[in-house]
Amino acid sequence: MAIPAERGKISLLEEIIPQFAIYGELENLKPFGKGHINDTFLSTWNQAGARVRYTHQRINDHVFAKPDEVMDNILRVANHIAKKLSDQEIPDRSRRALTVILSRDGKPWVKDADGGWWRSYCFIENAHARELAESPEEAKLLGQSAGLFQKQLADLGGPRLFEAIPNFHNMETRYTRFHEALDKDEHKRAKTSEKETAFLLENEKRGGVLIRSMREGRIPERICHNDTKMNNILLDDAGGGSLCVIDLDTVMPGSSLFDWGDLVRTVTTRAEEDERDLSKVIFDTAYFRALLEGYLSEARDFLIPEELKLLVEAGRNITQIMGLRFLTDYLEGDHYYHIARPDHNLDRCRNQLALIHSMDNQWDEAERIVKELTIA
Ligand code: ADP
Ligand code: GN1
Ligand code: MG
DSSP, X not given: OXXXXXXXXXXXXXXXXXXXXXXXXXXXXXXXOOOSSSEEEEEEEEETTEEEEEEEEEOOTTTOSOHHHHHHHHHHHHHHHHHHHHHTTOSSGGXXXXXXXXXXXXXXXXXXXXXXXXXXXXXXXXXXXXXXXXXXXXXXXXXXXXXXXXXXXXXXXXXXXXXXXXXXXXXXXXXXXXXXXXHHOTTSOTGGGHHHHHHHHHTHHHHTHHHHHHHTTSSOOEEEOSOOOGXXXXXXXXXXXXXXXXXXXXXXXXOHHHHHHHHHHHHSBSSOTTOSOGGGOOBOHHHHHHXXXXXXXXXXXXXXXXXXXXXXXXXXXXXXXXXXXXHHHHHHTSOSSOOSSTTHHHHHHHHHXXXXXXXXXXXXXXXXXXXHHHOO
């Protein structure tokens, strides 16, 4: 009988876990989290009577070709934020930045018998990640968190961060790949997605706006997270606000608008990313307003007029790139995103396009909100 993939990975982790600089007795190890990319596990240790928990992730090396460079970026970023919190004497610092656990020989990763790369973090206790924002107040906290993250990294010294995934938010190269997948139609799925394809083709030129603006120097390159969907921001269980931006694999040079756009995509909607009942997929302008208030409370000082001008467009743009990526993965046979049902990626694509329609229906109101909140 085949060993389920997760079981296999836990065994690999069990073998290498002693190589991380964690002390005490391992009491429990189990799969954890809802990410699309990495395999995440949670361990519980008895450290002289105290229960201490850690997360361990097998880095997806189909997605990240150079895990050592990813870990180099993460270590620099996490340490920079931690130092900043310490210099500013911010309380509860250990829950406000990820802490990377090194291996006993001082590396930020350990390799398993299968050649897989593992990393470990301190588990952030009494916090949770959510798939949907519960209130405009929560949207505001999420916006503030992502804005703060960008601000904290604005003065990161040293060489340019590695490009963990080259062209990650390059709409033009994403379209090239989409066209290839469509032409090949290896899994005979183009027929079931004709409507979605037509919409994405109609919107191809418009979708290039962010990447063209960057290339032409109208918006600046900044260090950004590149994956600020709301379940990558941990919230305090006790209601004390947002704590920590996690999932740092894609932190690299990009545009502030990539992060802002992904917040709009995930925080302003009233339905999860794979909701099939599209009547629930609604762009909620009250959440949009609150999200923008939060984001600008940290980012207003450094954003330039050209970035402000593109705030509404960026939400549509990042929603479009996700619709495109989900559909490309569907056409290519679902080898990028974890799926839980056969048409999962097609459902996700339909959901993203429904969100764009809802944004388009409320475009003027969104522009009005931006104007009101960005007036100097
Ligand atoms: P993926 O790239 O697969 O999305 P993430 O790094 O986002 O992986 O981790 C998946 C989930 O695991 C997160 O959404 C979060 O719930 C949880 N998680 C990961 N690291 C931590 C941590 N250090 N503390 C608390 N929860 C964590
Ligand atoms: C992936 O890793 P996770 O689940 O936070 C993806 C993002 C997408 C997101 C869509 C490295 O994010 O780009 O926006 O799924 N991450 C990568 O849910 O491709
Ligand atoms: Mg994640």
